[in-house]
Amino acid sequence: MDVVALEKTEVYQGRYSVEGTLGAGGMGVIYLAKDVKLGRKVAIKQLRSDLKGDSAEARFHREAQLLARLNHSNIVRLYDVLEDGTRTALVMELVEGVTLREWMREHAASLGEKLDLLMQICKGLGKAHSLGIIHRDLKPENILVTNDGIAKITDFGIAKALDCDQQLTREDHIAGSVQAMSPEQVQGAPVDARSDLFSLGSIAFELLCDKKPFERGDLCALAFAQQITSKPHIPPQQAWPEIPKTLAALLDHLLSKRPEQRPDSVQQVYEALELVGKHGITADTQKYSETVTQLLVKPRKKGRRIAAHLAIISSILGVGIFWAWQTFMQLPPQYIAILPVQLSGEISAQGEKNVKPLFTAMVRQALTNATAQLKSSALVSHTPSTTITIEEQIQKLNSRGITDALLAQLNCIELRCNIELQRINVNNQQIVKQISFPVLSDSGQTQQAQHTITNNTAALFPEDYRKKPTTEMKMDAVDYNHYLKLLSKLSQNDNLQEDDLDFLEELIAKYPRNTNTYRTYAEVAASIYNATNNSKVLTSTLGILSSAEGSGTDEVALLEAKLRIKSYGADRQGFESILSKLQSKGYPSAYILAEFARFQYLQGNYSDGLAYAKQAANLRPTPHNTYLVAINQLATANYDSARSTLQKLNKQWPEYWPAFSALGAIELELGNITLAEQAITTIPKNIRTWRTKSNLGTVFFLQGKYSQALGVYQEVLQNSPNNIAITFHMAEVYLMQGNKAKANEYFNQVIVLTNENSSLNNWQHRALALAYLGNTASSVALAMKLLREVPEHTYTKYTAVQVYALAGEWQSANYYLEQLLSQGMSPEWFNLPAFQLICAQPQTSQAVLNTMCR
Known part of the structure; x- marks a missing residue:
């Protein structure tokens, strides 16, 4: 394959100047080139000329797609993709250094240096796994070590696209990679992230013990593969008699034949290595060894009952984030x-x-x-x-x-x-x-x-x-002065706008290692979201925060910012992952519990939310933690307990305004409209969130003051034009005013806005909009899904009554209406047309007729 192919068309002319060949791999040839436009050296990788064909090209494209998603300091970066119609080339970061294989041959490294490299590999691999990417060909040849000692994983995507049978029939490929394969990969079985952990264990064994975990000798590739699947690895103590028990235990678990016997995640491996690095190989006490082992060992299953009990215990402890080994390391919070x-x-x-x-x-x-x-x-x-x-x-x-x-x-x-x-x-x-x-x-x-x-x-x-x-991260004087003005504005919650985020984004581009700008960005974004309910702000913020990974910014500060933004979304796995990382950093437990309680509440898991909120409040009786207890009580219609909690909160912290908003919501549901209005209007106008304003609009709606309700909703929509809840309430107002055409216009807007938004509240609004637009089949299916997910939630039952009534399923509508009335919901809530239909049906119970249809 000639290098001239890179410069044949105008697309490449003048941008990349090829200077020589760096090497060749299983599928590609790598060239040294110069990016003339940016004045930097790059590596350009092209598909080998003997691997032409749709399959090889598809694999090459897959590598480009994967690398485009992987932005991390411990992964070789993709800069550009070049295509001339017949050939594809990847323009990549030029890593000045050697492969880990060469590094091991050339360096008499200390244990600390080796642990540091392994932890860096864990970070890069963890980033890939968090995006659902499995390397499948992790080996020393695919890890580069820079002259500054930075480990970078390369060759993502190629091995992922190859099936095991093809690999085992190509001797030249197996000779270089079968050593890194997990037993399940050799056998052609489905693989997950734990397959990469086996390969990581093989690398760690060789790096730490100066010996490979499986001796190949004169074995052919197939025989060697059989050894990996059926023969035990060399005991670490045999390869390195002085190896600490903690490291030996780690290697044994990583090289387990069965995936379920390996650690659950690369994060656990990182934390075990970090613990060894902090305490050194001399800290070989029984308690210390048990601590690292506890991190890696999983309890043996003894039947469903025990498994269920373990699951409950894990849930109570916050989905496994409060590991026992951390308690003896953690300082008092x-x-x-x-x-x-x-x-x-x-x-x-x-x-x-x-x-x-x-x-x-x-x-x-x-x-x-x-x-x-x-x-x-x-x-x-x-x-x-x-x-x-x-x-x-x-x-x-x-x-x-x-x-x-x-x-x-x-x-x-x-x-x-x-x-x-x-x-x-x-x-x-x-x-x-x-x-x-x-x-x-x-x-x-x-x-x-x-x-x-x-x-x-x-x-x-x-x-x-x-x-x-921390080292000082200076800004230009003009930028810094503008930044201080924004901080002053933020401290007063003074009408923050998306323009403020644009300015912060400019600062981040200029000063990517300044942690303050990321933290401020998250605070401003959260404030704007709370005011407008614009979820796009959250998405863009997570992108900004992710771009900071590996940039040298403070890791805990970034995790805090990410956690706050993630708590507003539905990504439970991502949220729990951040919680786990914060806990591993020794972050205070009460904070972790409170964030988990709030997340559970937003996901509709109110019993769990209440349990975590109570634990957080017991550890730290703050107004926020007490408020979390109250809103979870309210969500399950436990009005008396919620009201009592909020009244105590208001007495102790009379200027904690969210409590007044929640108290107004209770009085609203119970039909105490005047009390609800008093609670809501106690909150100063300038700090009322869109939710508080929405509740005030509902006060007017239930009082039959439709024009005033419309005015409040329109005010919210001016700042939050895509607010799903307010758009739905607009439709309700027009419905009550008899303007069906206008109501349907807003119901259709709700359908559009909820097409790609799967939060609990949005399901409810979508189900009702579908029902009022006559799509009863879809609305009933969605209502049933809601009832399965959150059967005790008041608004779920309120949604179900209307959906079933509009679908003509009178017995189901009557059933949930009786529940709402029995829990104390006021008849004022049932003035919408769907509820009035129920009064004329013979299936309607006397209890409903007496309360609602008089």
Whole structure:
């Protein structure tokens, strides 16, 4: 195959200049080239000339598709795909270094260096597995090690496309890769991510023990493959007599013949390696060895009853995220609140008029950054009151389960401020530690001041809690000033817009390693979503956060941001994966439990949500955790308990506004319209979310004030034009006004908006829209699905009554209507036409007639 093929057409002319050949593999030839446009060296991979054909081309295209999805520092990156009609080429990152096979031959590496490489491979492999991609040809030749010691996995997709029989009949291919195959892959059985773990075990065995786990000798490929499937691997202790028990146990589990006996995920392997790296090979106590082994060993099944009990235990512990081995490593959790910054004197900065709020925002950002430098610590959201003293605020924090408060006091004279930082024990209101130092307010010095404040704040905490200090990530002065203005806007929740996200995206492109910009992006996105219900904001945010992986940004901060965004969606597996990673980093359990409770609530798993919320509230009796208890009680129509919980919450935290919104929802369902309106309107207008406004619209709707209800809904739609719930409520209003054409217009909009959105609430709105548009078969099927998924949810029953009534299934409609009435739902809710149809049917029970049809 000649290299001229790359330069035959105008598409390639002038962009990639081929300079030589780097090597050849099983399917491709790799060339060294220069990207003339960007001035960088690249590797260009073309299909071998002797492998022409649709099958080979399809495999090559598959590799391109897979690499395009894999953006990670431990995976070789794909830059471009070149096609000239007859030939395809992949333009890839040029890795300056050697293969892991060559690295093992050339380096007398320490155990620490070897563990570090294996952990890097785990990170790259974990990224692939998280996207459902299995490598299937993981071997030392397919791992590159840069001159700086960075491991990068390559050759994704090719082995995935080959079946085992073809591999075993090609001696040249087997000789290079059968060593890496798992027993199930050799046998042609279905494989999953655990197949890659076997291959990883083979690599780890050779890297750590300087010996391959299976001796090939003079065996032919087929005989060697038979050995992998039926013969045990060489005991690690035989290859390396001094191997720590922990590493031997890890290798034994990875090289197990049966997939179910291997670790569940590459994340578990990473954490076991990390534990060995932290404690060293000398920490070979029985407890330590049992800890790593516990991470890898699965309980033996003893029948369905025991399996069911284990599943229940796993669920109670948060789907396996609270592993026993972590408890002896974890520091006591810290829950930290930031008190309002105290600034006295006159402050100025060159070229800036309104410097005080910007400098205050900078100091608050610096304190926030400091909490990210601490282990086993979580920052607690705290909205300070302007009407009470600092001492009174600290007293209130104590009742919220907060352990530490951070206070910054500044005394300024023009461009110079003396800052005093205090860490306060909230339980006894005593200053634990304090430090003073000068900072400059001049715009050219502000970023340096922020970095200094961050590191000094982290130093207020015990050394055991401190991570390595972060390096300063400077922005251009203009960008930083704009960023501070956005932080000030965010702290006041001041009408954040998608333009603010556009600005942050520009900052991220300019400063990809600045953790602050990612964290702020997630906060702004969550605020916009809560105000508008625009789910596209969440999708774009996850993309932005994923792009930061491997960029050198703080991993825990990114995980926190991802968790917050994921909690609004329906990706349970992704959400639990992030929870697991945070827990492995020693993140406080109460925070984990609360996030899991909120996620369960959003997925309609209210009994689980209530259980987790109660555990979180017991550990930390914060208003948020107490609120989570209440909304899960409300969702299962336990009105008395929910009301009691919310009333206690309002008494203790009178400015926790979500509680008033939930209380309004309870009174609405019970028909106490006046009380509902009082609870909702207690919330200041400027901080009412779209959900709160929606409930206010429902108040007017139930009062028969349809024009006022319409006005509220239209106001919400101005800021959130694709809001499914509000679009549906608009249709209901027009239905009650007798404008069927307009109602159908909005019902059709609901159908369009819910085509690709599978959340619980959207199923309910879609089912009702289908029913009112006359598509009874589809609406009944969806209602039945809802009843299977969340049978106790009030709105599920409310949806089912209308769907069955419009379908003419009167007995089913009557059955669920009786349930709604018996749990206390007010007759005011049943004025829609679908409910009125029930009153005229002979199947309607006397209880329904007496309550609703008088």
